[in-house]
Amino acid sequence: MYTDAMIAIAHKELADKLKSRWVIVIALGFAVFTVVIAYFGGATAGVTGFRRMDATIASLTSLVTYFIPILALTLGGGIIADERDRGTLDLFLSSPLSVGEFIAGKFWGLFFALTLSTLAGFGISGILLITKLGTGTLGSYILFIINSMVLGVIFLSISFLISVLFYERSRVIAVTVFVWLFFTILYDLGVIGLLVTTKGEISTGIVSMLLMLNPVDIYRTLNFLSIGEFSVVLGLASVEFPSYMRPVLLWGVSFLWIVLPLVLSYYLFKRRYAS
Amino acid sequence: MIELKDVNKVYGNLKALDSVNLHIRKGEVLGLVGPNGAGKSTMLKIILGIAKPTSGTVLINGKVPSEKDWREFKASVGYMPERVAFYDNLTGMETLKLFARIKGTKIDRMINMVKRILSEDILKRKVGGYSKGMRQRLNLAQALLNDPDILILDEPTSGLDPVGSREFYHILKDIEERKEITVILSSHILAELEDKTDRIAIIKNGSIKAAGSLKELYRRLKLPLKLQITIKDKDEVLEGMLRGLGVSDIGYRNGYLIASVPSENKLRVLSAMLQEKERFQDITIKEPNLEEVFFGVH
Numbered sequence: 300m301y302t303d304a305m306i307a308i309a310h311k312e313l314a315d316k317l318k319s320r321w322v323i324v325i326a327l328g329f330a331v332f333t334v335v336i337a338y339f340g341g342a343t344a345g346v347t348g349f350r351r352m353d354a355t356i357a358s359l360t361s362l363v364t365y366f367i368p369i370l371a372l373t374l375g376g377g378i379i380a381d382e383r384d385r386g387t388l389d390l391f392l393s394s395p396l397s398v399g400e401f402i403a404g405k406f407w408g409l410f411f412a413l414t415l416s417t418l419a420g421f422g423i424s425g426i427l428l429i430t431k432l433g434t435g436t437l438g439s440y441i442l443f444i445i446n447s448m449v450l451g452v453i454f455l456s457i458s459f460l461i462s463v464l465f466y467e468r469s470r471v472i473a474v475t476v477f478v479w480l481f482f483t484i485l486y487d488l489g490v491i492g493l494l495v496t497t498k499g500e501i502s503t504g505i506v507s508m509l510l511m512l513n514p515v516d517i518y519r520t521l522n523f524l525s526i527g528e529f530s531v532v533l534g535l536a537s538v539e540f541p542s543y544m545r546p547v548l549l550w551g552v553s554f555l556w557i558v559l560p561l562v563l564s565y566y567l568f569k570r571r572y573a574s
Numbered sequence: 575m576i577e578l579k580d581v582n583k584v585y586g587n588l589k590a591l592d593s594v595n596l597h598i599r600k601g602e603v604l605g606l607v608g609p610n611g612a613g614k615s616t617m618l619k620i621i622l623g624i625a626k627p628t629s630g631t632v633l634i635n636g637k638v639p640s641e642k643d644w645r646e647f648k649a650s651v652g653y654m655p656e657r658v659a660f661y662d663n664l665t666g667m668e669t670l671k672l673f674a675r676i677k678g679t680k681i682d683r684m685i686n687m688v689k690r691i692l693s694e695d696i697l698k699r700k701v702g703g704y705s706k707g708m709r710q711r712l713n714l715a716q717a718l719l720n721d722p723d724i725l726i727l728d729e730p731t732s733g734l735d736p737v738g739s740r741e742f743y744h745i746l747k748d749i750e751e752r753k754e755i756t757v758i759l760s761s762h763i764l765a766e767l768e769d770k771t772d773r774i775a776i777i778k779n780g781s782i783k784a785a786g787s788l789k790e791l792y793r794r795l796k797l798p799l800k801l802q803i804t805i806k807d808k809d810e811v812l813e814g815m816l817r818g819l820g821v822s823d824i825g826y827r828n829g830y831l832i833a834s835v836p837s838e839n840k841l842r843v844l845s846a847m848l849q850e851k852e853r854f855q856d857i858t859i860k861e862p863n864l865e866e867v868f869f870g871v872h
Binding site: 395 | 619622623624625641645646648649651653655657658659660661663664672673675676677678716726
């Protein structure tokens with residue numbers, strides 16, 4: 300399952316991100332970002348100071364939905380293009396290394412880099428928030444961190460598929476931007492448009508299905524389920540979600556969002572390159 | 575050992591390989607010769623299993639390899655691609671350690687060979703600061719990490735200066751002396767392959783135009799031999815005699831009479847010249863070189 304070659308690739312990916320201080324910069328970014336939002340989040344209402352944790356999570360969620368996907372997409376988007384441009388892809392392919400080991404090695408290395416930076420960034424700021432706000436909402440905050448890591452891993456997995464499908468750097472960049480725009484903005488505009496054109500007649504089951512087709516919406520839903528105010532913040536106050544829309548289901552769908560692009564990447568990569 | 579049967583490779587509208595048939599024997603050094611863009615690298619990638627032929631078959635040890643066979647085959651191959659930039663942030667040694675692990679081996683096994691190719695001082699430096707020649711040496715070192723039975727070298731001396739190029743062939747010779755190794759060597763520098771290969775395959779526009787030893791090729795192509803006579807002055811009598819023996823393209827350069835002799839007339843020409851030995855100081859008959867063979871192939 301875990302071969303030395305796979306571990307070597309994973310180790311190199313993680314070491315690159317640590318050496319280049321990518322992990323530290325992103326972690327610091329997340330930490331500063333969280334503290335600023337927690338302290339100045341109410342500034343528009345003329346109030347500053349640490350707010351309730353639920354409110355902070357709600358604000359953070361709105362921003363993380365934009366930030367983490369682009370971060371993860373750019374992280375994994377170049378896995379093939381970069382190796383190809385460097386000439387090292389042929390070295391990997393000509394060695395007794397399976398496609399699975401190559402993809403898994405790359406994935407685990409970047410997975411640890413991304414989750415480590417997310418965990419460290421939100422973790423450090425979380426400690427500060429708990430000292431100010433108490434441990435009452437610790438559970439919600441821990442869930443927020445886990446959900447943020449899952450969101451990152453989903454988009455990392457999607458980035459692998461992009462990398463395999465469009466192995467030229469310029470195409471990867473263009474598709475990455477489009478995919479990010481699609482999931483963070485265009486998709487929701489489409490759903491809202493559908494609700495408006497059907498005058499809200501559309502069933503909640505269909506709306507729930509549509510939300511599960513977008514990992515960003517799954518993330519939003521998961522966070523707002525944990526703080527109990529999701530329908531208002533989602534702008535879907537009039538929609539009552541079916542009883543099966545529970546975190547377990549959403550995590551299950553998230554898992555599929557991680558696995559399916561990776562499996563597709565594996566088969567496409569194998570079909571294109573490997574013997 | 576490795577056989578390509580009617581292999582075609584098409585990229586969009588470009589036919590990179592056109593009905594290639596080639597048999598590579600165990601222990602031989604095969605030179606793959608052709609101009610840039612002729613299809614040499616594509617052929618090497620197909621042999622390595624990192625590009626799939628559009629049609630045709632690759633046989634390894636007489637059979638179509640399964641996924642497991644490919645893996646075993648790759649474990650026995652050292653591949654030196656034409657151009658690899660490697661990772662600027664790693665040292666030479668870190669790079670080799672990484673590729674050793676990927677190949678399922680340990681660098682200790684080949685450390686002496688590695689140190690012969692790149693000094694310890696250079697190995698400790700970041701690859702980002704390497705010259706083109708150093709990167710090419712690193713490229714060779716990584717190809718040898720698994721002590722391969724088959725070495726596939728794509729334009730190995732590109733980027734090396736004459737000293738580096740000479741050293742490269744010395745190392746290759748040492749490897750060949752140490753163990754029986756099959757070498758497939760592609761180059762467009764014809765002169766460097768001439769005395770280093772057992773067989774030559776000439777590839778032009780994606781198809782093998784000729785394959786065989788240099789001797790076999792010039793015989794098959796019926797290329798004339800080169801006659802070089804050391805002579806003081808222009809000698810019209812000698813010229814007339816040579817023309818009578820089928821010698822053509824007679825000219826003078828730097829105190830030599832230079833001409834072409836059909837190979838079947840070699841002995842007749844030599845015997846006739848011995849009768850006239852007072853007319854010249856020395857005589858040499860040379861076989862065509864690879865360049866002449868290459869340009870003789872259409």
